Amino acid sequence: MNAKPKVLIVDDEPTNLQILNEILQNDYHLLFAKDGAKGIELAISEEPELVLLDVMMPEMTGHEVCKVLKSNEKTKYIPVIFVTALTEVGDEEKGFQLGAVDYIIKPVSPPIVKARIKNQLSLVNVNEVKATRLQIVQRLGMASEYKDNETGMHVIRMSHYSQTLALAFGYSSEAAEEILNAAPMHDVGKIGIPDHIIQKPGKLTPEEWEIMKRHPQIGAEIIGDHNSSLLKLAKSIAITHHEKFDGTGYPFQLKGEGIPLEGRIIAIADVFDALTTVRPYKKAWEVDVAIEFLKKESGTHFDPILVEKFISVLPKILEIKNQWPEEIESLV
DSSP states (O other): OOOSOEEEEEOSOHHHHHHHHHHHTTTSEEEEESSHHHHHHHHHHHOOSEEEEESOOSSSOHHHHHHHHHHSTTTTTSOEEEEESOOOHHHHHHHHHHTOOEEEESSOOHHHHHHHHHHHHHHHHHHHHHHHHHHHHHHHHHHHHTTTOSSOTHHHHHHHHHHHHHHHHTOOHHHHHHHHHHGGGTTGGGGGSOHHHHTOSSOOOHHHHHHHTTHHHHHHHHHOOOSOHHHHHHHHHHHHTTOOTTSOOSSSOOOGGGSOHHHHHHHHHHHHHHHTSOBTTBOOOOHHHHHHHHHHTBTTTBOHHHHHHHHHTHHHHHHHHHHSOOGGGGGO
């Protein structure tokens, strides 16, 4: 198996293909196409890590090829670098609008070509690591949800609800993404709660409720203390998402802004999703009934400003709800 990254080069001039081959052949597994149609065919079948694409080609221009690649589910995330003699600002702007990540001007400089490709492939690797990290975190969150939720989709929905609410509150896209990544860990402490309590269809006894209330601290212990900003955030969420705005929550009876903002955000997302989906102890509530509950509990259970923000982005929330439906609901 060839361990070198695949790079597809699309150019109608054999001389240009030869030059790029000489520059890159030692570091990459190269694929070549002399026209746009063949380039698209190879991109779909071979799924290269990167495409070097000439702009001025007969029959199908590089811009047209890029547009097709970005509209195809299999190739839309492959980075495209235009290699072109065009130097007008308008040409570059059009390329970036179509989804290209960079431009290399002909005649090419070997050090520049190598550096640009290396930089883009490094970004691809970073994005793959981030996507894998999110998958792992979500699945650890699902492990706890399988105790009281047959499909575990709760962690997916509520994490996206949380991200949406964070953005509405004014979080940067990067900070909101961190919320998305950390939120699935909110109930990981349920792993430490006995099944007969988690899955009990009726009301818990006072003794059982005291055991249930331990799960935020168990979750914080499972996550532990780390330098990672993601895991620090996840620990804060795990231990504070059951605190209430009026100070009557658990485990520490924190009040108002004494509750970390991330805990207040997750509290709304978590409860809304729990109310609007089937659980062993209840049927799903209608969305409008759940919203009325949030309004009623505004200022007592929930941060009133965050409740307003949540309602303001309700269309997006419902899109998320529909995107990840609860399979169990179709059986009820």
